[in-house]
Amino acid sequence: MDLGLSEEQAAVRRLAEDFVDREIAPHVVAWDRAEEVDRSIVKKLGEVGFLGLTLDEEYGGSGGDHLAYCLVTEELGRGDSSVRGIVSVSLGLVSKTIQAYGSEEQKRAWLPRLAAGDALGCFGLTEPGTGSDAGNLATRAVRDGDTYVINGSKMFITNGTWADVVLLFARSTDAPGHKGVSAFLVPTDTPGLTRRTIHGKLGLRGQATAELVLEDVRVPASAMLGPEGKGFSIAMSALAKGRMSVAAGCVGIAQAALDAAVGYAGEREQFGRSIASYQLVQELISDIAVDVDAARLLTWRVADLIDRGEDFATAASKAKLYASEAAVRCANNALQVFGGYGYIDEYPVGKLLRDARVMTLYEGTSQIQKLIIGRALTGVSAF
Numbered sequence: 001m002d003l004g005l006s007e008e009q010a011a012v013r014r015l016a017e018d019f020v021d022r023e024i025a026p027h028v029v030a031w032d033r034a035e036e037v038d039r040s041i042v043k044k045l046g047e048v049g050f051l052g053l054t055l056d057e058e059y060g061g062s063g064g065d066h067l068a069y070c071l072v073t074e075e076l077g078r079g080d081s082s083v084r085g086i087v088s089v090s091l092g093l094v095s096k097t098i099q100a101y102g103s104e105e106q107k108r109a110w111l112p113r114l115a116a117g118d119a120l121g122c123f124g125l126t127e128p129g130t131g132s133d134a135g136n137l138a139t140r141a142v143r144d145g146d147t148y149v150i151n152g153s154k155m156f157i158t159n160g161t162w163a164d165v166v167l168l169f170a171r172s173t174d175a176p177g178h179k180g181v182s183a184f185l186v187p188t189d190t191p192g193l194t195r196r197t198i199h200g201k202l203g204l205r206g207q208a209t210a211e212l213v214l215e216d217v218r219v220p221a222s223a224m225l226g227p228e229g230k231g232f233s234i235a236m237s238a239l240a241k242g243r244m245s246v247a248a249g250c251v252g253i254a255q256a257a258l259d260a261a262v263g264y265a266g267e268r269e270q271f272g273r274s275i276a277s278y279q280l281v282q283e284l285i286s287d288i289a290v291d292v293d294a295a296r297l298l299t300w301r302v303a304d305l306i307d308r309g310e311d312f313a314t315a316a317s318k319a320k321l322y323a324s325e326a327a328v329r330c331a332n333n334a335l336q337v338f339g340g341y342g343y344i345d346e347y348p349v350g351k352l353l354r355d356a357r358v359m360t361l362y363e364g365t366s367q368i369q370k371l372i373i374g375r376a377l378t379g380v381s382a383f
């Protein structure tokens with residue numbers, strides 16, 4: 001098995017490293033304190049090709065395989081998870097889903113703008129009453145002639161206040177549970193759609209997370225993405241691939257924690273010696289390093305399976321489960337290496353821990369990943 005990078009993949013990684021060091025790293029603390037990433041980053045992400053990775057060139061995509069996509073999301077995660085999330089959602093959950101399930105008209109209408117960073121997408125699945133149990137969502141889309149009228153609300157929507165289009169999941173038939181759910185592409189300037197920014201998040205403070213409320217939002221029937229009643233399976237297939245980019249972002253967090261811990265341990269002296277010379281500090285650092293490697297290998301395996309056209313869903317759940325839990329452990333261990341300074345936001349590790357914490361919650365909690373893995377192994381569904 002060859003774990004080396006091709007020339008193209010190595011070049012994409014260098015491009016991403018340079019982008020993070022130039023466009024993100026200098027602003028991370030200020031964006032976190034201001035609770036807002038500078039919006040110009042979206043256009044910059046488009047210009048450098050990161051919002052078009054793996055998309056077909058005829059729709060404005062920049063090509064690349066899934067390992068290249070992993071490398072970019074890993075680097076963005078190293079820089080700022082708030083920025084990484086912009087890409088994971090707009091490209092990973094929205095554009096790639098439009099490419100996979102959209103009509104020619106939908107692809108031409110949205111993909112070139114999304115890939116260029118001239119438009120941003122968000123993914124509207126979670127509701128106030130349904131998170132893990134997304135198949136029981138309550139938002140309704142009622143057919144009225146050649147339109148649908150949508151009513152309901154969506155909770156915790158990444159990119160929500162910035163997005164130009166929401167990939168929205170709503171119940172359009174009376175079929176029970178997830179069988180009645182369909183997917184729609186709803187422009188966010190459609191009358192009746194309002195958005196409220198959610199403030200006070202523990203981490204990802206720079207990210208525009210929102211609640212969406214839909215009151216008699218009317219869209220043409222052609223706004224439906226994919227067949228009627230297939231919305232839930234479209235959402236699940238989007239999330240299965242999405243878990244790879246969350247896992248890659250977590251590898252980035254873990255790598256940043258390792259870099260910070262090694263750097264600080266080498267500079268800080270106590271009892272007349274570098275703290276790096278103490279075995280208990282080395283234990284903290286080596287635990288981080290092993291987690292970084294294990295999380296990265298699990299994540300790259302998912303990319304490899306996708307690129308070879310093989311079944312990847314269970315591997316993606318394993319990678320997301322391991323990498324997200326590892327990111328929390330790594331950031332926490334790094335904070336320990338920093339001592340009291342780790343608790344202050346002038347130093348990077350506190351933010352890494354706050355940002356890491358959500359990774360075990362969204363795109364399927366750790367418990368839900370275990371149920372998915374357990375179902376694949378036993379053939380019995382626990383939910």
Ligand SMILES: Cc1cc2nc3c(=O)[nH]c(=O)nc-3n(C[C@H](O)[C@H](O)[C@H](O)COP(=O)(O)OP(=O)(O)OC[C@H]3O[C@@H](n4cnc5c(N)ncnc54)[C@H](O)[C@@H]3O)c2cc1C
Pocket residue numbers: 089122123124125126130131132133155156157158159201204209358361362363364365366367368371382383
């Ligand atoms: C910052 C942020 C950004 C987000 N972005 C998006 C987005 O862009 N789009 C979107 O649609 N959603 C988004 N989400 C929502 C996220 O996906 C949900 O929060 C997540 O799926 C969990 O749902 P919940 O919060 O309702 O928790 P619940 O489902 O209520 O779960 C609560 C607890 O119960 C456990 N639990 C639930 N069911 C079971 C079970 N069957 N067995 C064992 N344990 C169980 C869970 O693991 C968890 O520990 C975001 C959330 C956050 C915090």
